[in-house]
Amino acid sequence: MARAVSQRRKILFTVAAWSVGVLIFFPILWTILTSFKTEAQAIADPPIFLGFDWTLENYSAVLERSNYGRFLWNSIIIAGGSTLLGILVAVPAAWSMAFVPSKRTKDILLWMLSTKMLPAVGVLYPIYLLCIHLGVLDSKIALVFILMLINLPIIVWMLYTYFKEIPSEILEAARMDGATLKEELLYVLTPMAIPGIASTILLNVILAWNEAFWTLNLTAAKAAPLTAFIASYSSPEGLFYAKLSAASTMAIAPILILGWFSQKQLVSGLTFGAVK
Amino acid sequence: MSIKTKLFAATALSLFSVSALTAETITIATVNNGDMIRMQGYTDDFTAKTGHKVEWVTLEENVLRQRVTTDISTKGGAFDIMTIGMYETPIWGANGWLVGLNDLSAEYDAADILPAMAGGLSHDGTLFAAPFYGESSMIMYRADLMEAAGLEMPDAPSWSFIAKAARKMTDRENDVNGICLRGKAGWGEGGAFITAMSNSFGARWFDEEWNAQFDTREWSDTLNFFVNMMDDAGPAGYATNGFNENLSLFQQGKCGMWIDATVAASFVTNPADSTVADKVSFALAPDTGLGKRSNWLWAWALAIPAGTQKEAAAKEFIEWATSKEYIDLVASKEGWANVPPGARTSLYNNPEYQKVPFAQMTLNSILSANPQSSTVEPSPYVGVQFAAIPEFAGIATEVSQEFSAAYAGQQTVEEALAKAQAITNEAMEAAGYR
Amino acid sequence: MATHHSRSAARLMMAPAVVLLLGWMLVPLTMTLYFSFKKYLPLRGGDLGWVGFDNYVRFVSSSAFWPSVLTTLTIVGGVLVITVVFGVLLAILLNQPMWGQGFVRILVIAPFFVMPTVSALVWKNMFMDPNYGLLAHLWEFFGAQPVEWLSQASLQSIVMIVSWQWLPFATLILLTAIQSLDSEQLEAAEMDGAPALMRFAFITLPHLGRAIAVVLLIQTIFLLSIFAEIFVTTGGAFGTKTLTYLIFQRVLESQNVGLGSAGGVYAIILANIVAIFLMRIVGKNLDK
Numbered sequence: 002m003a004r005a006v007s008q009r010r011k012i013l014f015t016v017a018a019w020s021v022g023v024l025i026f027f028p029i030l031w032t033i034l035t036s037f038k039t040e041a042q043a044i045a046d047p048p049i050f051l052g053f054d055w056t057l058e059n060y061s062a063v064l065e066r067s068n069y070g071r072f073l074w075n076s077i078i079i080a081g082g083s084t085l086l087g088i089l090v091a092v093p094a095a096w097s098m099a100f101v102p103s104k105r106t107k108d109i110l111l112w113m114l115s116t117k118m119l120p121a122v123g124v125l126y127p128i129y130l131l132c133i134h135l136g137v138l139d140s141k142i143a144l145v146f147i148l149m150l151i152n153l154p155i156i157v158w159m160l161y162t163y164f165k166e167i168p169s170e171i172l173e174a175a176r177m178d179g180a181t182l183k184e185e186l187l188y189v190l191t192p193m194a195i196p197g198i199a200s201t202i203l204l205n206v207i208l209a210w211n212e213a214f215w216t217l218n219l220t221a222a223k224a225a226p227l228t229a230f231i232a233s234y235s236s237p238e239g240l241f242y243a244k245l246s247a248a249s250t251m252a253i254a255p256i257l258i259l260g261w262f263s264q265k266q267l268v269s270g271l272t273f274g275a276v277k
Numbered sequence: 278m279s280i281k282t283k284l285f286a287a288t289a290l291s292l293f294s295v296s297a298l299t300a301e302t303i304t305i306a307t308v309n310n311g312d313m314i315r316m317q318g319y320t321d322d323f324t325a326k327t328g329h330k331v332e333w334v335t336l337e338e339n340v341l342r343q344r345v346t347t348d349i350s351t352k353g354g355a356f357d358i359m360t361i362g363m364y365e366t367p368i369w370g371a372n373g374w375l376v377g378l379n380d381l382s383a384e385y386d387a388a389d390i391l392p393a394m395a396g397g398l399s400h401d402g403t404l405f406a407a408p409f410y411g412e413s414s415m416i417m418y419r420a421d422l423m424e425a426a427g428l429e430m431p432d433a434p435s436w437s438f439i440a441k442a443a444r445k446m447t448d449r450e451n452d453v454n455g456i457c458l459r460g461k462a463g464w465g466e467g468g469a470f471i472t473a474m475s476n477s478f479g480a481r482w483f484d485e486e487w488n489a490q491f492d493t494r495e496w497s498d499t500l501n502f503f504v505n506m507m508d509d510a511g512p513a514g515y516a517t518n519g520f521n522e523n524l525s526l527f528q529q530g531k532c533g534m535w536i537d538a539t540v541a542a543s544f545v546t547n548p549a550d551s552t553v554a555d556k557v558s559f560a561l562a563p564d565t566g567l568g569k570r571s572n573w574l575w576a577w578a579l580a581i582p583a584g585t586q587k588e589a590a591a592k593e594f595i596e597w598a599t600s601k602e603y604i605d606l607v608a609s610k611e612g613w614a615n616v617p618p619g620a621r622t623s624l625y626n627n628p629e630y631q632k633v634p635f636a637q638m639t640l641n642s643i644l645s646a647n648p649q650s651s652t653v654e655p656s657p658y659v660g661v662q663f664a665a666i667p668e669f670a671g672i673a674t675e676v677s678q679e680f681s682a683a684y685a686g687q688q689t690v691e692e693a694l695a696k697a698q699a700i701t702n703e704a705m706e707a708a709g710y711r
Numbered sequence: 712m713a714t715h716h717s718r719s720a721a722r723l724m725m726a727p728a729v730v731l732l733l734g735w736m737l738v739p740l741t742m743t744l745y746f747s748f749k750k751y752l753p754l755r756g757g758d759l760g761w762v763g764f765d766n767y768v769r770f771v772s773s774s775a776f777w778p779s780v781l782t783t784l785t786i787v788g789g790v791l792v793i794t795v796v797f798g799v800l801l802a803i804l805l806n807q808p809m810w811g812q813g814f815v816r817i818l819v820i821a822p823f824f825v826m827p828t829v830s831a832l833v834w835k836n837m838f839m840d841p842n843y844g845l846l847a848h849l850w851e852f853f854g855a856q857p858v859e860w861l862s863q864a865s866l867q868s869i870v871m872i873v874s875w876q877w878l879p880f881a882t883l884i885l886l887t888a889i890q891s892l893d894s895e896q897l898e899a900a901e902m903d904g905a906p907a908l909m910r911f912a913f914i915t916l917p918h919l920g921r922a923i924a925v926v927l928l929i930q931t932i933f934l935l936s937i938f939a940e941i942f943v944t945t946g947g948a949f950g951t952k953t954l955t956y957l958i959f960q961r962v963l964e965s966q967n968v969g970l971g972s973a974g975g976v977y978a979i980i981l982a983n984i985v986a987i988f989l990m991r992i993v994g995k996n997l998d999k
Contacts, residue, residue, distance in 0.1 A: 093724030123975025667754030671965025
């Protein structure tokens, strides 16, 4: 009897969860479907769901027009570089906050987060002038640094919450055994924190990949990532839904695939200290 | 041809002995319109002729504006050529930010550029940007629906005729709107349309002391006429319709008339995209008998920021892209209807091009717009659908947002005009005009 | 517990992050402050001298200022409410026994990976367009007049788009929190005959307090500065101008860097007010 009930419940929950999941995913699905239509079919009334003539013409048009490979490469370098640099700077900071806390630790953390609230557009001119003086306009290195700085507070915060969950007795034991600070960091702490570091990396790659203000405004041809690639397909003259969909699919596909393959790490790690 | 190229190369050589010898890579910022995309496809032709390579930065119009303006006002040097319009060119030229183009080669034949275009892209007699394509606006209408309504479109209609025809052609049952016009916020979208329309109603943005004029009867007439006509005969949601939205409506047969950029003529008569390609006719933009019509003047043009290291190569590119040879190249590959229009007189003298159905009306429209004197009463500014002052883009975007809110029924026309008046005077005060 | 040695080492290790962020904060902040007291018009020759507090006065006295503050708070508040409420419901649903849980989770988190520009473009053109949008077709299918989303329900539309992007984030954090809930406690309550709603209100919700606090904090930081969603959809028309967008208009559309910088200073003040307010509610939960 109980089994039957729980079986019925399971069916019910499965149906409900799948419907909600499909509903939430639908805009992305629709974009992907539209990218395989012709421009005329993309705006057909009534809309066509699957029974259209699948075509790759939008993808070949986009590939012919834009150097997709370069945009993609720039995105990878900028998102990856800024995240790795951020981790390098943040691990020691988060370690000291978590294991050698002082009265001001919490204040420093909150202050760090508050630096994220500075409206970017307000400082566009100052930063632009700065980049010109340093000769780093339209360079990946400038964006790696800026995106690292933008996301650093989040990285520090996430790492801090992971480190805090590591019982300090373990570290003390290591210290008793005569481990130096460096050994303690490298061989004791890091292995234990790997899941946390992994999900921090993932979240920050996503954030950096999708950053669309600085990456658009500080680049021209050489360092422009996929956010700039999209800007060349939004609202041109004439019909554009299908080509826009193809470009959109190409811009989000790499990060979507990465996200899907690593969702276990992301899900298990994305707590920000919310779970005790 | 090849002799010309060599000649040109020789001249360039003597002037810029080093830079012309080395093959450069120039970076060009451009807008993602069809003609520019097509030009990108022919870049190889330019590289074959000159040895220079081209890096394209193609952006949507609003992003492009923001990007190039930041770069030029900070002398960032990220681009060697920028695609800009008739609004930016005189302002930037006056600031000394652009390289003058009066020294282009004789083969280039700068005198062939349509005088209206050259005038709008110059400051103090110096040409600062070469037009890649130019446009005015005109009426595109469905000859079949006009006939069914029992009306005949004059070559130069009045607004009252247009309103009457629009109401008659409207057939809500069959999803046909009598008229489709831009209502979308943004100075280059609905703002451009309503400003050009207001010229024909005798309105103007500023009086000669730079006072905003939205409290005048002329503006109230313009806006009321527009809203009444669109409510009766326009498409649903016209407050968010811009060029693109109206283009697809017209191509899908949902508009009886459409008053917009002349370049749209090649899209609506192209059977590949348009379901009504063989039913479209053209007429001049309407007036109210006050002596000014409601058509604008615009050009997308190529300009070189002052201070670029690659000025010589950039000039070579501009000479290539806006030349007669480029037009011939496109015509030979893709037909005359697809060449960039509105820039050169010789194009309109070409018998082949005259066969294109919209060629003559495009030329007539361009010729009937005068940026130096666009309003019925005297005004202190240059420009038809804009005022060529640095503050205009910001002000007009906010003003057109108020107008769009009125189109959407969120406020009355009078409220929108009162806000527009306040916004404009406020901004002009901040800029030190009043 | 910590030795003197490790304390100084700790400071040393914190130094790079603190110094970098201090620089990242101070350099632009100083420059913003500097410009905010200047008449700085790039299109009119750049720096035209000091003007005292003129820019500050002009920015607040503009008719667009207070509406923009209100719009900012409405959007942030609206998105927070929607993402937290639906996030909790979705997290509870995803925590139930079902087939294909992993796959559903993939579907649900997908919007978080989509660039804001792309999601705004997709929603605007392919869903909310009153002629070709899918929602318009849906409305027509049921015989209703299609809604002109971005003009008639502009603010709601933007809240909806942004909520779609951030719902996965909230759901993920809340789901992790729910999974850590002691199921024995719930089962015991069920045995005692406590109805589902009571169990939710007295056991699940209090347990989620901390997670909700985190969601509120992190999301607010990101939501205060949303830009692409407005730039792409309405361009600030129909009452969707946030404070960030107003600053964008002043700096880039009107090319008045001084005025925009003054706006930037106001935005920092607003952000800090919101932050302090948030810390009061959230901080308590975090310290537990």
